[in-house]
Amino acid sequence: MLTDAVVAIIMTILVLDLEIPGASGGKPLSEGLLDLLPIFTTFVISFLLVGMYWVWHRGFFAQVRYADYRLAWLNLLFLLPLSLIPFAASTLGSHPDDPTALQLYGAILVAVTLMRSMLNWYLHRHPWMLWQVPSAKARRLSATAAASPLVVYLLAILIAEPAPVLSTLLYLAVPLIYAGVILFLKKDSRTSSAAQDIS
Numbered sequence: 001m002l003t004d005a006v007v008a009i010i011m012t013i014l015v016l017d018l019e020i021p022g023a024s025g026g027k028p029l030s031e032g033l034l035d036l037l038p039i040f041t042t043f044v045i046s047f048l049l050v051g052m053y054w055v056w057h058r059g060f061f062a063q064v065r066y067a068d069y070r071l072a073w074l075n076l077l078f079l080l081p082l083s084l085i086p087f088a089a090s091t092l093g094s095h096p097d098d099p100t101a102l103q104l105y106g107a108i109l110v111a112v113t114l115m116r117s118m119l120n121w122y123l124h125r126h127p128w129m130l131w132q133v134p135s136a137k138a139r140r141l142s143a144t145a146a147a148s149p150l151v152v153y154l155l156a157i158l159i160a161e162p163a164p165v166l167s168t169l170l171y172l173a174v175p176l177i178y179a180g181v182i183l184f185l186k187k188d189s190r191t192s193s194a195a196q197d198i199s
Contacts (some may be wrong), residue, residue: 006079007054013086014046017093039093041168046089048175053082053112064123065131072184074119100162102167106153110170113149120146141191145198147180149174
């Protein structure tokens with residue numbers, strides 16, 4: 001599938017910013033590793049975020065019985081901001097305390113999340129394209145899960161200038177919080193049946 005190939009390329013590109021410490025400049029290895037820390041941190045955050053969106057996409061499209069051309073275009077538009085994550089990660093890794101770099105990173109993640117929500121909305125407006133029509137409760141949970149990272153991303157953007165370290169930590173927290181929320185929804189007796197297809 002095109003999406004799997006694009007995600008694989010994105011994840012591969014992310015690692016290209018990691019250079020061998022001390023390869024130039026004659027620095028000791030310990031100093032080279034410390035210099036590499038911001039880039040490595042951004043790599044880990046970006047890898048987990050791209051992975052989070054891939055896991056969702058894989059589970060979401062497993063429910064699709066038929067894809068029309070509108071869905072194909074929406075999927076391409078989802079991949080557009082997703083493919084910009086390596087650029088944003090490279091910028092942030094080079095300027096880890098720069099509010100503009102943190103805000104650029106967040107803006108791209110907001111665009112990815114909005115397109116994910118659009119895909120979710122489109123399929124729920126066209127239930128005949130799915131193998132099984134979800135209940136109203138399942139649709140609400142799916143829409144909420146799709147949009148939920150927006151709150152954290154917007155908060156990270158807002159605090160980028162006064163608290164850049166906290167802003168970075170918020171981006172790191174998103175896949176962990178998201179996985180926890182999904183696990184809770186699947187385990188809780190009030191939502192478990194409606195949340196089984198959410199990933």
